[in-house]
Structure formats: C-alpha cells, structure tokens
Amino acid sequence: MIAGLHPRPGERRPPVPPPAGPARSGEDRRSRTSVRAAGLLLGAASLLVAGALSLSVGTKQIPLDDVWKALFSPTGTENDAIVRDLRLPRTLIGAAVGAALGLGGGLMQTLTRNPLADPGLLGVNAGAAAAVVTAISVLGVTSFTGYLWFALAGAALAATAVQVLGGGRFATPVRLALAGTAVNAALFGYVNGLQQWDLNTLDEMRFWSVGSLAKRDTDLLLTALPLLVAGTVLALALARPLGALALGDDHARALGTRVRRTRVLSVLAITLLCGAATALCGPIGFVGLMIPHAARAFCGPDPRRLLPFCALFAPVLLLVSDVLGRIVVPPSEIEVGTVTAFLGGLLFIHLVRRRKVAQL
Known part of the structure; x- marks a missing residue:
C-alpha cells in the first residue's frame, strides 16, 4: 500500500479544501455586483446632492427649506422667483445635457476603442x-x-x-x-x-x-x-x-x-x-472624456453597464462644475465650460502619463 493514501489508525487527515475555481468565481461575481450596487447608490445620492446645491447655491444663498417651499408651495417671494424661474431650468438643462454628454463619451470611447476619445x-x-x-x-x-x-x-x-x-x-x-x-x-x-x-x-x-x-x-x-x-x-x-x-x-x-x-x-x-x-x-468639453473613466471603476468596460452609469454620473459632474463656477469669484461667475475644461485637462494629463493607458 502506498504511504499517504490512507490515514494511520487514530490519525485524522486534514479536511480537503473545496476546488478554488468555482468558489472564487462566485465570490468575484458577488463582489462585482456589490461594487455596481454601491456605484448606483453613490451616483443617485450624488445627483440628488448636486441638484440641491444647484438650486440653493449662487450669488444669493437660499436655504434648502426655502428651496423646498419654492418648488412645492410657492408664495410669490423673491426666493421663489429665483428658484423657479432661474435655477430650476438651469438645473434641469444641466442634468439633461450632462447625461447626453456622458452617454456620448461612453459611446465614443467604446466605438473607437480609444480611452482618450471625446464626442x-x-x-x-x-x-x-x-x-x-x-x-x-x-x-x-x-x-x-x-x-x-x-x-x-x-x-x-x-x-x-x-x-x-x-x-x-x-x-x-x-x-x-x-x-x-x-x-x-x-x-x-x-x-x-x-x-x-x-x-x-x-x-x-x-x-x-x-x-x-x-x-x-x-x-x-x-x-x-x-x-x-x-x-x-x-x-x-x-x-x-x-x-x-x-x-x-x-x-x-x-x-x-x-x-x-x-x-x-x-x-x-x-x-x-x-x-x-x-x-x-454651447460646446462643453471633457465631460465625455472624464465620466467613462469614473464609471468603469464601478461597472467595468461592458457597454451594457457602462452607458447607464455614464448617464448617471455625468449630470453630477456638470452640476457640481456649474456650482463651483458660481462661488469661485463672487459675484461674477465662471462658465461651466471653463470649469470642466480645467478639470478635464488635469485628467487628460494624468491619463497620458499612465503607462497602461491603452488598457483602460
């Protein structure tokens, strides 16, 4: 009898671990699902926060409770006019344009297989x-x-x-x-x-x-x-x-x-x-370049998941950039296209300097 095939009397053989492949694959799938779910929650929460800031922050700061009243129970005050006539259209257009640019960027990078492509x-x-x-x-x-x-x-x-x-x-x-x-x-x-x-x-x-x-x-x-x-x-x-x-x-x-x-x-x-x-x-650059890279961190390169994530994250970037433009040099404003160009330029330099940019 070959030694090692059977345990000696009274000896306990250590348990044989299960095959690593399938279990590890299952764990990886659960991990990726958790990351995607966390990304969706983060994106949704960030979009709500960005929308609230866009309605509240500006040359005149309006408290969030006054914003709520202006949206759902207006009484004709100055704050109501600012929120409903100026900031609400600006916020809605920013969300729609951001989603469009994010989707366009995801499509362009997937279509050209170029991580530095922009619409x-x-x-x-x-x-x-x-x-x-x-x-x-x-x-x-x-x-x-x-x-x-x-x-x-x-x-x-x-x-x-x-x-x-x-x-x-x-x-x-x-x-x-x-x-x-x-x-x-x-x-x-x-x-x-x-x-x-x-x-x-x-x-x-x-x-x-x-x-x-x-x-x-x-x-x-x-x-x-x-x-x-x-x-x-x-x-x-x-x-x-x-x-x-x-x-x-x-x-x-x-x-x-x-x-x-x-x-x-x-x-x-x-x-x-x-x-x-x-x-x-007008032409707002770099949103379509930046957002797909952020989205891939949560969902990977698969367009079936990448494109919805781009549509969710891009409005956050555009609205936050617009808010930053309002508060950097008050009472004047820096246009949102200038802010996104500055942020996008920094990201572009970072991507170009990376050795593995072709693998993004």
Missing part, C-alpha cells in the same frame, strides 16, 4: 460652432432658439462628413479618428476666421462658445428633448452589439453583430445626444 472627435462641436457663427454673421440670428436649430444642423452635417471621409459603411475606428481630426481643424479654422472678420459675430459668439448653463429656459429644453430622448434610447439599444464590437470586428461578426450598421447607428446616436447638448449650452 467632439466626430466633429459635433466644430460643426455646431460653424453653423452658429454662420447664422450670426450671414443671417443675423441672435436668439438661443435660432442657435439651437443651426447648431443641430451643423453637428449633423459635420458628423456625416466625418463618417463619409472615414469610409462610410466601411469606416474603422482609426479612420473615424483621423477624419474627425481633419474636419475639426478645418471647421474651427473657419470659425476663427469669420469671427476675426466680423466683430459683431465675435461678440455674439463669445458667450455661446464658452459653454454655459446660464440664461437658458425650459422652452429650449423642451425643444431639444425629443432629440435627447431618441439619442438615449438608441445608445442604450446599441449597448449589446457595441460590447461584441469591442472584441474586434471578426469576433463581433461571429456573434451575429452587424458591424457596419452598429457603427453608423452609433455615430447617429452621438450626433443626436451631443448635437442637442451643444445646441443648448
């Missing part, structure tokens, strides 16, 4: 700016409602141009990035040239082009809302095929994904989301 890479911001500056200079448009439609049209045309130059139905992530860079450079050159030629256009464009939530009303939001909803529904519907596409074109086709259609529809969703957001508030 502006498709020419959305440049196209909107070129259309608005043309409307101001040539047609004399001065209202935000007019800006809205021209910005939407410009964003759609620029995104279509990028798609066509990138290869149309045969576009690849690299071609899209190169085409977007070229279109952005050409359109922003046109914008700068027209502003220098027409000083009135420069004055009118200055406020819109920096990106701001101020002086917008709910009528603008209602006008753009159908486009935002359509872009959101389309983005979430594309989550599963985008997850397959992230494995590579060949793997995606093997899983039954229509690669070309998925890319074209993704570009359409980004155009609807970011075009409407840019039309509402």
Whole structure:
C-alpha cells in the first residue's frame, strides 16, 4: 500500500479544501455586483446632492427649506422667483445635457476603442460652432432658439462628413479618428476666421462658445428633448452589439453583430445626444472624456453597464462644475465650460502619463 493514501489508525487527515475555481468565481461575481450596487447608490445620492446645491447655491444663498417651499408651495417671494424661474431650468438643462454628454463619451470611447476619445472627435462641436457663427454673421440670428436649430444642423452635417471621409459603411475606428481630426481643424479654422472678420459675430459668439448653463429656459429644453430622448434610447439599444464590437470586428461578426450598421447607428446616436447638448449650452468639453473613466471603476468596460452609469454620473459632474463656477469669484461667475475644461485637462494629463493607458 502506498504511504499517504490512507490515514494511520487514530490519525485524522486534514479536511480537503473545496476546488478554488468555482468558489472564487462566485465570490468575484458577488463582489462585482456589490461594487455596481454601491456605484448606483453613490451616483443617485450624488445627483440628488448636486441638484440641491444647484438650486440653493449662487450669488444669493437660499436655504434648502426655502428651496423646498419654492418648488412645492410657492408664495410669490423673491426666493421663489429665483428658484423657479432661474435655477430650476438651469438645473434641469444641466442634468439633461450632462447625461447626453456622458452617454456620448461612453459611446465614443467604446466605438473607437480609444480611452482618450471625446464626442467632439466626430466633429459635433466644430460643426455646431460653424453653423452658429454662420447664422450670426450671414443671417443675423441672435436668439438661443435660432442657435439651437443651426447648431443641430451643423453637428449633423459635420458628423456625416466625418463618417463619409472615414469610409462610410466601411469606416474603422482609426479612420473615424483621423477624419474627425481633419474636419475639426478645418471647421474651427473657419470659425476663427469669420469671427476675426466680423466683430459683431465675435461678440455674439463669445458667450455661446464658452459653454454655459446660464440664461437658458425650459422652452429650449423642451425643444431639444425629443432629440435627447431618441439619442438615449438608441445608445442604450446599441449597448449589446457595441460590447461584441469591442472584441474586434471578426469576433463581433461571429456573434451575429452587424458591424457596419452598429457603427453608423452609433455615430447617429452621438450626433443626436451631443448635437442637442451643444445646441443648448454651447460646446462643453471633457465631460465625455472624464465620466467613462469614473464609471468603469464601478461597472467595468461592458457597454451594457457602462452607458447607464455614464448617464448617471455625468449630470453630477456638470452640476457640481456649474456650482463651483458660481462661488469661485463672487459675484461674477465662471462658465461651466471653463470649469470642466480645467478639470478635464488635469485628467487628460494624468491619463497620458499612465503607462497602461491603452488598457483602460
């Protein structure tokens, strides 16, 4: 008999541990589920806090109990007017625009497989700016409602141009990035040239082009809302095929994904989301760059989870940035686009310096 196969009389063999693989896999799944649940709770709580701060903090500080009364039992006081007429539309637009930019950023980074990609890479911001500056200079448009439609049209045309130059139905992530860079450079050159030629256009464009939530009303939001909803529904519907596409074109086709259609529809969703957001508030950069990185810490890279997390976290960033802009240099304000550019620039430098940026 071979020694060790049977215990000696009176000897107790130590218990054999269960196989580590399945148990560890189950523990990992439970851990990931717990992290995602914690992320959802954190995002929801942060959004409530950010919304409350946006309604309460400003040139005039309004206590939260007065904010509550202004929303649900107004009596016609000055605080009621400030909350209902100024800060509530600003908060709602900030939440909607933030969610759109976050979704657009998640889509763009998944589509191009580039952790440094931003929705502006498709020419959305440049196209909107070129259309608005043309409307101001040539047609004399001065209202935000007019800006809205021209910005939407410009964003759609620029995104279509990028798609066509990138290869149309045969576009690849690299071609899209190169085409977007070229279109952005050409359109922003046109914008700068027209502003220098027409000083009135420069004055009118200055406020819109920096990106701001101020002086917008709910009528603008209602006008753009159908486009935002359509872009959101389309983005979430594309989550599963985008997850397959992230494995590579060949793997995606093997899983039954229509690669070309998925890319074209993704570009359409980004155009609807970011075009409407840019039309509402002007070009606000870096939100679509920052938020997907924060969301991945809770949900990983799977677009089915990443996109909803982006839509939840992005409004928090935009509203908090807007609040910071109100309190840094009172009684003046720093526009939200400037604050997000500062924060995004710091993150961009950090990401570029990381050795494993290609694995994000």
